[in-house]
Amino acid sequence: MAIGETIRNSQIWKSIFRHPMPLDRRNRIVVMLTNFFLHLHPVSIKKQGIALSFTWCMGGVTFFLFLVETVTGVLLMFYYRPTLEWAYNDILALRDVTSLGILRELHRWGAHAMVITTWLHMYRVFLTGSYKPPREFNWVIGVILLLLTLLLSFTGYLLPWDQLAIWAITVGSNMARATPILGYEGPGQQLLTIGGIDMITDGSDARFGLLGARFVGEETLNRFYVLHCIAIPLATSLLLAIHFWRVRKDGGISGPL
Amino acid sequence: MHSNGFFLKDVAGFLGGYYAFIAIMNGVASLILWRRKNQLGWAFVWAAVAGVMLILASLALSGSATLVPSLPLAARKLVNALSGPVLYTLGTTALLTVLFVFRKFFVKPMVAWTVLNALLILMGLSMADENFASIVMKPDNVPIVGLVFMLAFFTWVATSQAVVNDERIKQGLPPMEKLNDEKVLVWPDLVYTELICMVAVSAFLLVWALVLQAPLEEPASSVKTPNPSKAPWYFLGLQEMLVYFDPWYAGVVLPSMVVFGLMAMPYLDFNKKGNGYYSIEERKFSYLVYQFGFFELWITLIILGTFLRGPNWNFFGPFEYWTPYKVEVLNNVDLPQFFWVNLLDRPLPRAPQGAGTLVQVGTILLRESPGLILLGAYLVLLPPLLAVTVFRQFFAKMGFVRYMIMANLMLLMLSLPLKMILRWTLNLKYIVSIPEFSLNF
Numbered sequence A: 001m002a003i004g005e006t007i008r009n010s011q012i013w014k015s016i017f018r019h020p021m022p023l024d025r026r027n028r029i030v031v032m033l034t035n036f037f038l039h040l041h042p043v044s045i046k047k048q049g050i051a052l053s054f055t056w057c058m059g060g061v062t063f064f065l066f067l068v069e070t071v072t073g074v075l076l077m078f079y080y081r082p083t084l085e086w087a088y089n090d091i092l093a094l095r096d097v098t099s100l101g102i103l104r105e106l107h108r109w110g111a112h113a114m115v116i117t118t119w120l121h122m123y124r125v126f127l128t129g130s131y132k133p134p135r136e137f138n139w140v141i142g143v144i145l146l147l148l149t150l151l152l153s154f155t156g157y158l159l160p161w162d163q164l165a166i167w168a169i170t171v172g173s174n175m176a177r178a179t180p181i182l183g184y185e186g187p188g189q190q191l192l193t194i195g196g197i198d199m200i201t202d203g204s205d206a207r208f209g210l211l212g213a214r215f216v217g218e219e220t221l222n223r224f225y226v227l228h229c230i231a232i233p234l235a236t237s238l239l240l241a242i243h244f245w246r247v248r249k250d251g252g253i254s255g256p257l
Numbered sequence B: 001m002h003s004n005g006f007f008l009k010d011v012a013g014f015l016g017g018y019y020a021f022i023a024i025m026n027g028v029a030s031l032i033l034w035r036r037k038n039q040l041g042w043a044f045v046w047a048a049v050a051g052v053m054l055i056l057a058s059l060a061l062s063g064s065a066t067l068v069p070s071l072p073l074a075a076r077k078l079v080n081a082l083s084g085p086v087l088y089t090l091g092t093t094a095l096l097t098v099l100f101v102f103r104k105f106f107v108k109p110m111v112a113w114t115v116l117n118a119l120l121i122l123m124g125l126s127m128a129d130e131n132f133a134s135i136v137m138k139p140d141n142v143p144i145v146g147l148v149f150m151l152a153f154f155t156w157v158a159t160s161q162a163v164v165n166d167e168r169i170k171q172g173l174p175p176m177e178k179l180n181d182e183k184v185l186v187w188p189d190l191v192y193t194e195l196i197c198m199v200a201v202s203a204f205l206l207v208w209a210l211v212l213q214a215p216l217e218e219p220a221s222s223v224k225t226p227n228p229s230k231a232p233w234y235f236l237g238l239q240e241m242l243v244y245f246d247p248w249y250a251g252v253v254l255p256s257m258v259v260f261g262l263m264a265m266p267y268l269d270f271n272k273k274g275n276g277y278y279s280i281e282e283r284k285f286s287y288l289v290y291q292f293g294f295f296e297l298w299i300t301l302i303i304l305g306t307f308l309r310g311p312n313w314n315f316f317g318p319f320e321y322w323t324p325y326k327v328e329v330l331n332n333v334d335l336p337q338f339f340w341v342n343l344l345d346r347p348l349p350r351a352p353q354g355a356g357t358l359v360q361v362g363t364i365l366l367r368e369s370p371g372l373i374l375l376g377a378y379l380v381l382l383p384p385l386l387a388v389t390v391f392r393q394f395f396a397k398m399g400f401v402r403y404m405i406m407a408n409l410m411l412l413m414l415s416l417p418l419k420m421i422l423r424w425t426l427n428l429k430y431i432v433s434i435p436e437f438s439l440n441f
């Protein structure tokens, strides 16, 4: 193809892609080393490590779902305002008015799917004993990622501001009220008394810290929105980077010695 | 409960497609086996199943109460009457145990395929029940149905490889994974696999998004409490634990311990075998502990909490209508009550009016002494006792600190099933109950 050839030989193309097309062995190696997105991978890998029956590609699918959530999430942010006045109506409009309303379905089902694939990935890592030395610490990072995934889903659950949302978050966050010592109704909360003044009240306990109020209300919506759209995704991205880096540094996908 | 007329018309299309899907699935299986030539018998079986499924599909499409395939009403009533938290828990335990013990049998492709078909057909028949369908088809519950099938599938994938590897290791051969250790280039082998995975996942997600609308209920109202009020589905296992424990334990301490235990796991499992390949025999202890925690104490509780817990968190059979008026008699008793009143036939110790703090605390301790002694024995005496008996080798290999952490984590994990059993058999509510400090256990 002459046109293709011309494009690939142009200065613009060459300035973007630092390597020729990966058609022969040499260039297939070069591409892995010189492309930003591909350099996450090694150049070559044991056949066993890429067998679908071994990894189920589950970590990869989880990561892909995280990307899908990021993209659809950013787009949804254009349509959604986290206030009592607008939150519900904006979601309603996504269903009834907005032509790209399917974004919400993609985002919600993608979130459910990500929780499931994270569990499955962890299950696979357990079943192949891949948490054993030298990968112990990557497993620990994984557990934190699991927590962050659940928190992402939990904080997002509130945003539609419908009955399903606020009551699920109410039930979930009521637990924090019972935190030992730090919860208003938790065992031992009487211990934190200074000069006869009870430090742990329903306006200062763990649940209040979580909700920003005594019940799930406007402050909670704002708090969960910020956590959901900024804080937790940032933390997750950082840990994912470490997770992937460790997969490489720990000797690649595990396998029998 | 309700008349079936409209409902069946609504699900007819879904069920028709569903059975047609099972038919295609079996047709493909039959074709593959037929082309391989060595299992012609099975090829015919699956072809026949496909035929039957096509008939079921057309019956389902009729949408008429007499034709749509469903479980007999009497059978549904029986299931409802029999089911309860006890039978559910014991039943799932028995089922998982059978699957584990006879895993060599169940991983055979034809057996697994039969089980899959049976499950799918049972599911289809149940979906013709309005009460069942109304819970299972709730948009946010659909993922759990998916989770169940995915878990079954991947457990099969893993177990079939583990069974083969265990057999090979017994014969002194390396695991199958070892045979595949020549190196290949990541481009194209891995990069293309990833691309295909991404396309497949995107397609799957798009279809899901097109077919199933995301739920949106009435606007939030802090005065209208729905009954039941449920946490998001992945936390329903925790919510189910609230039946047996107070929130401080079920909702805070136990989950924290789960997270801590998961993180500690790689440092507690000193078994060097089974690293990097599927195996069960080589790491039976850790395998069983993990599976018990994951399936028994997490997944089955989520299913229970989602599908079988209705208004007031009462238990409902799978085909039962979720009436808010179901009343369950609760006459649970605390351990001090058992001990002082029922056993010793005397009132609970009570501090005299206006007693000092010390006397009050002393009285509480006396009152709760049976439970405290029991708990102390469980958490303090049991670990060393186990260290010199069943876990002697573990103790020797792990050293004091690691062993104690493992033993305590295991005992905390077992606290849930133990409390369940105590509740079912003795109606025991709390072992220790100190409302003065909001400390009930």
Ligand code: HEM
Pocket: A055, A057, A058, A059, A060, A062, A063, A064, A066, A118, A121, A122, A125, A128, A130, A131, A135, A138, A139, A140, A141, A142, A143, A145, A146, A149, A240, A243, A247, A252, A253, A254, A255
């Ligand atoms: C947001 C969630 C997560 C993502 C996106 C993710 C992604 C990945 C990916 C892409 C891999 C490469 C191998 C594979 O695909 O299986 C991997 C490996 C690994 N993951 Fe994760 N992971 C996540 C959560 C977890 C969790 C929850 C755990 C365990 C508690 C975990 C532990 C590990 C370990 C130990 C490895 C190395 C496995 C081996 O070498 O065989 N990860 N992860």
